[in-house]
Amino acid sequence: MNALELEQVVRRYGRVTALAGVCLSIPAGAFVAVMGATGSGKSTLLQCAAGLDRPTSGRVHLAGHDITHLPERRLTRLRRDRVGFVFQSYNLLSELTVRQNVLLPVRLGASRRRSAENALDAVGLGDLGRRKVGELSGGQRQRVALARALITGPTVVFADEPTGALDPTTGGQVLGLLREACDRDGTTVVIVTHDPIAAAWSDRLVLLRSGSIVADVPTPGTPEIAERLRAVAA
Numbered sequence: 001m002n003a004l005e006l007e008q009v010v011r012r013y014g015r016v017t018a019l020a021g022v023c024l025s026i027p028a029g030a031f032v033a034v035m036g037a038t039g040s041g042k043s044t045l046l047q048c049a050a051g052l053d054r055p056t057s058g059r060v061h062l063a064g065h066d067i068t069h070l071p072e073r074r075l076t077r078l079r080r081d082r083v084g085f086v087f088q089s090y091n092l093l094s095e096l097t098v099r100q101n102v103l104l105p106v107r108l109g110a111s112r113r114r115s116a117e118n119a120l121d122a123v124g125l126g127d128l129g130r131r132k133v134g135e136l137s138g139g140q141r142q143r144v145a146l147a148r149a150l151i152t153g154p155t156v157v158f159a160d161e162p163t164g165a166l167d168p169t170t171g172g173q174v175l176g177l178l179r180e181a182c183d184r185d186g187t188t189v190v191i192v193t194h195d196p197i198a199a200a201w202s203d204r205l206v207l208l209r210s211g212s213i214v215a216d217v218p219t220p221g222t223p224e225i226a227e228r229l230r231a232v233a234a
């Protein structure tokens with residue numbers, strides 16, 4: 001089964017064509033990295049795939065649903081129940097505690113698949129549930145975001161530059177946790193990244209240039225190969 005499928009997806013912003021007819025099938029349980037130069041359409045692809053933006057034309061299937069014309073309320077519910085999001089800027093509420101942040105999807109009505117404690121344990125933050133997010137380091141915040149993304153047992157996790165604000169070691173920990181969610185729970189993971197080393201955690205690399213996919217290759221997961229891919233992507 002495909003967790004995600006894009007058929008001829010076009011997204012135009014006025015006269016700018018951000019996506020120029022993208023076709024992409026991602027089977028359940030895959031870990032895909034999307035790379036490409038700045039402005040190549042990576043974030044637009046992720047937003048259209050995740051149901052945060054609507055294509056100008058084409059179709060999007062997400063978690064077994066054709067979301068192309070799904071009414072906004074149903075789309076919101078599908079995102080809440082089946083999709084996890086991780087962003088470069090964490091998107092946490094800093095005045096709330098770690099635990100309260102992790103439970104936000106549940107407070108919005110999603111059913112939880114695991115307890116907050118279990119989700120925090122899984123990202124190595126079992127002791128920090130009562131701390132205010134504003135007191136945490138960047139790497140800890142991103143792990144809170146990951147626990148929040150995983151508490152509902154999502155079909156797909158979308159991560160836009162999840163390590164963009166982190167040092168390589170901390171970034172590696174976050175990517176390792178995404179890899180674990182994929183390997184252990186069968187979660188489909190789609191990350192957008194500029195960093196070929198981050199892409200090396202994936203098992204498939206999709207390269208965009210000017211809104212089109214120019215390469216879609218298995219990734220053997222070694223930093224040396226990733227360096228070579230960086231040259232192709234530029």
Ligand SMILES: Nc1ncnc2c1ncn2[C@@H]1O[C@H](COP(=O)(O)OP(=O)(O)OP(=O)(O)O)[C@@H](O)[C@H]1O
Pocket residue numbers: 013016017018036037038039040041042043044045
């Ligand atoms: N809301 C918008 N309004 C107008 N143009 C937009 C909008 N969002 C994106 N674009 C344009 O669409 C194209 C693709 O943008 P997108 O953000 O998807 O690229 P990207 O590969 O994610 O870039 P970056 O690596 O810099 O984040 C760019 O030319 C961008 O200027």
